[in-house]
Amino acid sequence: MPTLKYNGMYWTRKGPGGVGEMTRGMEITVTDEWCAQYANRINDEFMLTGYEAHADEGNDGIPDPSWTVANIKKWLGDEGVEIGYGYKTKTVLLGMVEEHLNPSASEPLVEEVAEVAETQQENTME
Secondary structure, X not given: OOEEEEOOOOOEEEOHHHOOEEEOOOEEXXXXXXXXXXXXXXXXXXXXXXXXXXXXXXXXXXXXXXXXXXXXXXXXXXXXOOOOOOOOOHXXXXXXXXXXXXXXXXXXXXXXXXXXXXXXXXXXXX
């Protein structure tokens, strides 16, 4: 059975998905149905173990909004992407995935613009 553990900075906090008040270090058992509904809403203060989300939009193994924050972080780490310290939202992590898969190519664009400008200048001089 999957378990949910609270690791936040406060001594107590209301748990996600109606599980009630949780104390730091407290671990509770949750159902697969609960996980299917709330796993994507769990933030870094909670750790969900024993559950693998079965949803993968596109079934391609690339993180998407259906993935949990923990699984996205694991994927980024496996890919060698430096996540750094501090809180990262799922949106930020997905942005890091996108940047890793499609690195920005700003330098070649600058060179291309310079070449076009030179060509235009040469054409006007003729």
